[in-house]
Amino acid sequence: MATEKPHLNLAVIGHIDHGKSTTVGRLLFETGSVPPHIIENYRKEAESKGKGSFEFAWVMDNLKEERERGITIDIAHKRFDTDKYYFTIVDCPGHRDFVKNMITGASQADAALLVVAAPDGVMEQTKEHVFLARTLGINQLIIGINKMDAAKYDEKRYNEVKDQLSQLIKMVGYKPDDVHFIPMSAFKGTNISKHSEETHWYKGVTLLEALDTLKEPEKPTNLPLRLPIQDVYSISGIGTVPVGRVETGVMKKGMKVSFMPANKEGEVKSIEMHHEEQPEALPGDNVGFNVRGIGKGDVRRGDVCGPADAPPTVADEFTAQIVILHHPSALTVGYTPVFHCHTAQIACTFIELQKKLDPRSGQVKEENPTFLKTGDAAIVKIRPTRPMVIEKVKEIPQLGRFAIRDMGSTIAAGMCIDITPKQMR
Amino acid sequence: MGSVAIILKIMPESPEVDIGALKESIRTQVPETRDIREEPIGFGLVALKIAVIVPDEAGAPDAVEQKLRELEGVGSAEIVELTLT
Numbered sequence: 366m367a368t369e370k371p372h373l374n375l376a377v378i379g380h381i382d383h384g385k386s387t388t389v390g391r392l393l394f395e396t397g398s399v400p401p402h403i404i405e406n407y408r409k410e411a412e413s414k415g416k417g418s419f420e421f422a423w424v425m426d427n428l429k430e431e432r433e434r435g436i437t438i439d440i441a442h443k444r445f446d447t448d449k450y451y452f453t454i455v456d457c458p459g460h461r462d463f464v465k466n467m468i469t470g471a472s473q474a475d476a477a478l479l480v481v482a483a484p485d486g487v488m489e490q491t492k493e494h495v496f497l498a499r500t501l502g503i504n505q506l507i508i509g510i511n512k513m514d515a516a517k518y519d520e521k522r523y524n525e526v527k528d529q530l531s532q533l534i535k536m537v538g539y540k541p542d543d544v545h546f547i548p549m550s551a552f553k554g555t556n557i558s559k560h561s562e563e564t565h566w567y568k569g570v571t572l573l574e575a576l577d578t579l580k581e582p583e584k585p586t587n588l589p590l591r592l593p594i595q596d597v598y599s600i601s602g603i604g605t606v607p608v609g610r611v612e613t614g615v616m617k618k619g620m621k622v623s624f625m626p627a628n629k630e631g632e633v634k635s636i637e638m639h640h641e642e643q644p645e646a647l648p649g650d651n652v653g654f655n656v657r658g659i660g661k662g663d664v665r666r667g668d669v670c671g672p673a674d675a676p677p678t679v680a681d682e683f684t685a686q687i688v689i690l691h692h693p694s695a696l697t698v699g700y701t702p703v704f705h706c707h708t709a710q711i712a713c714t715f716i717e718l719q720k721k722l723d724p725r726s727g728q729v730k731e732e733n734p735t736f737l738k739t740g741d742a743a744i745v746k747i748r749p750t751r752p753m754v755i756e757k758v759k760e761i762p763q764l765g766r767f768a769i770r771d772m773g774s775t776i777a778a779g780m781c782i783d784i785t786p787k788q789m790r
Numbered sequence: 791m792g793s794v795a796i797i798l799k800i801m802p803e804s805p806e807v808d809i810g811a812l813k814e815s816i817r818t819q820v821p822e823t824r825d826i827r828e829e830p831i832g833f834g835l836v837a838l839k840i841a842v843i844v845p846d847e848a849g850a851p852d853a854v855e856q857k858l859r860e861l862e863g864v865g866s867a868e869i870v871e872l873t874l875t
Contacts (some may be wrong), residue, residue, distance in 0.1 A: 386792070386874065433793060437825040438841045438845040441795045442873055456874035458794045458846045461874060466796070466851050471870040575817050596801045596866050598835065606833050608801065637832020651799075666866070773852060 369758050370451040371581045377725035378473035378489035378498055383482040384511040388551040389427040389443060389456055389739045393574070397557040398445040421552060425781070449577045456721050457494070458689070461690045461775045465768035467501060468778060471610060471649075473763075474498075475582045476505035477783070479530075480570075483516035487529045489740060496688035496704050498743060499537040500780045502762040506544050507575045508532065514550040519564040523548045536722060536742075545575040584648050590614030590673040591764050592646075593707035594624070594668045598653070604634075607664055609708070611762040614672075616646040616654065623676035624664045626752030628789050630673050631658035667709035669764070670756040677754040680717065681787040687769070687779030688742045695736035701750065702771035707764055711753045717746035744782070755781050792846045796854065797871040799838055800864055805834035807863040815861050816840060820854065843875065 393399050407424050414506050415694040432443075442453040455474055457467070460720045477498040481491055498506065508530055517520045523546075531541035547556055548564045555561040557572045570578070591613045598606045607624075608673060616622075620633045636643045646652045664670075689696065701714040722742040723730035737743050758765030758780040769777040802812065812845035813826050816838070825841040844850040851869055 429875060433843060434794075436795050436841055436875065438797055438827050438839050441797055441841055454873065455871075458872065458874055459792070459847060460846050460850070461853055462848050463794065463846075466869040466872055469868070470872065471799075479825065589863060595868075598804065598833070600805060600833050600835075603833055606835070608835065610829060640832055641831040642832075650833060651829070651837065653835055655833065774848065 366754040370449065372451050372453070373475045373581065374472055374574070374578060375454050375456055376477045376498065376501070376503060377410060377480065378477050378494035379480035379495075380482070380485070380488040381459050383480050383485065383488070383491070384551050385396040385456060385480045388478070388480050388509060388511065389454055390421065390428065391551040391554060391557050392454075392572070393428070393443060393445050394421070394424060396447065397443040398443070399424060399428060400431070403431065403511055408757050428747045445618065447573050447576050449580070449740070451578065452767055455674060459490075464497065464775050464778055465689060465770060466765050467497070468768045469705055469707065474501060474503050476507065477503045478504060479508045480511050480551075481508065481526060482512040483522055483526055483753050484512055486526045487533055492533060493688060493690060495533055496537055497778055499539070500675070500688070500778050502758070502766065505579050506539050507572070507579075508544055508546045509551070509572060510546055510548050511550045511551055513551050513555060513564065518548070518562075519565045521589050523567070530765050543657060545570055545578070547572055561602060570637075570712065583672065586615055586647060586694045588613035588761055590616050590620075590622070590671050591677060591761060592616060592670040592763070593709070594664060594666055595708050596666060596672060597664055603655055604657075605659045605661050605663070606653045606655050607670065609651075609670070611646050611648050611650050611652065612707070613648055613761055616652070618644055620741065621673035622656065623669050623673045624668045624670050625677040625754050625789065626679045626787075627664045627668045629659055629663045631656035642665065659694060667707075667711070669707065676789070678756050678783075678784055679752050679787045679789055680784050682748045682785040683755055683781050684719070684744065684746050684783040685767075685779045685781050686742070686744055687777045689737050689739050689777045690775055692737075692776050695738050696776075697736045700758070702769050702776055704747075704749070704753070704767045704769055706753070706767035709753055712750045713747045713753070715745055716748045719746060752787060755784065757781055757784055793843050794846050794850065794872055794875045795875050796842050796844060796851060796869050797828075798832070798867055799870045800838040800840065800858060800867045801867040802836065802863055803852065809836050812861070812863045813838065814865075816858065819861060822854070825873065835861065837862055839870075845873065
């Protein structure tokens with residue numbers, strides 16, 4: 366049965382017009398995931414018009430229309446099966462205002478498929494999305510070098526784009542040798558499910574084969590407990606009940622916990638989920654829990670609950686790698702926008718611009734730059750204006766990423782690479 | 791531009807909030823709502839998950855979150871999932 370296969374979340378990323386949606390449509394089509402009545406209608410339509418080449422666009426349009434009409438919570442994501450896995454697709458919106466929601470959202474992508482058009486190569490948004498994928502903690506990457514039909518299936522062009530991309534991904538920490546670069550045409554169906562004659566020089570895997578080489582993610586139960594607080598309730602007859610989603614580790618009944626930066630301790634008296642009492646809560650669980658020793662005013666949204674003997678880290682300052690997605694002018698030392706990190710929203714000041722990075726070479730482009738502008742990637746030092754929990758992305762990735770917002774729009778995304786902790790005791 | 795399907799999680803202000811009435815006001819105030827489901831948490835608290843379609847453009851996600859936060863009985867509202875349709 367399809368549902369018994371392991372499940373992976375696949376984020377589809379890439380520059381606008383490089384063929385993301387066509388690639389998603391093609392994946393659904395080739396894996397038999399387009400509803401049969403749409404295929405049937407298409408056949409009729411094709412017969413009456415006597416043409417085959419508009420085929421794909423037609424299927425896509427109808428699929429989109431039907432989805433928008435019938436969307437529910439269960440089928441908000443498109444799904445397809447490979448031999449090994451069952452995938453749901455997060456097709457990333459083009460507008461950067463959605464970036465914050467992808468960083469603070471619930472469903473972590475297990476792998477990313479980066480679509481790059483062969484005629485264009487690396488573009489602005491390609492660069493941006495590679496940074497975002499890394500920032501979102503997506504460690505597995507597949508690259509589709511798309512629109513090979515528009516590049517005459519030229520091996521030389523494929524290699525040029527592959528080289529560009531290798532430089533780019535190396536810089537953020539992906540290993541090009543571990544990544545499949547597939548020359549493909551989503552529009553024509555080249556190297557999606559079958560090897561194609563047009564690219565006889567390519568000896569690697571097809572897209573579907575590449576998807577089956579991905580690894581199933583492990584639940585982060587071995588990390589210390591981190592549960593960012595969403596809301597806090599005072600319930601009569603019970604007491605203080607914080608609510609939130611477990612990001613890492615395990616919360617157990619009877620556990621001594623610490624809330625940071627509130628710096629309060631208590632004992633977990635009971636945990637409930639789906640209106641039932643639970644002995645423990647695991648990563649991904651949305652729970653309410655009652656804590657002995659904590660009053661309603663003691664903790665609030667943005668605090669993080671962790672074990673009393675390994676409490677969440679409160680940063681005095683931290684070093685971050687960021688990418689500027691959009692800034693109307695130039696960003697300099699002293700700039701204090703709002704950082705959105707887990708459930709916290711805290712104004713933080715840029716206190717040092719340490720390095721500007723060159724995405725094409727992977728090298729430091731400038732030491733101590735005087736300003737940063739849209740499209741720049743950089744290493745910077747940040748000081749929160751009030752106590753804030755954040756973790757190094759290498760240690761607890763789920764609590765190490767953030768979005769930066771100012772005047773109602775998303776300015777940048779980043780991850781924390783080092784911390785000067787604040788002594789809380 | 792495309793459309794984005796978003797799923798939001800809404801928490802009531804307290805366990806006493808009338809969930810039926812809250813659903814009703816969500817449907818009236820946010821007509822783009824396609825689906826609403828209750829997700830029981832515990833201690834009498836029930837979260838609502840709702841599916842909404844918005845355009846892929848500036849300010850779209852904030853606008854929906856903001857509208858929901860202003861409804862009577864809503865404690866918090868935040869986007870938990872999203873994808874292009």
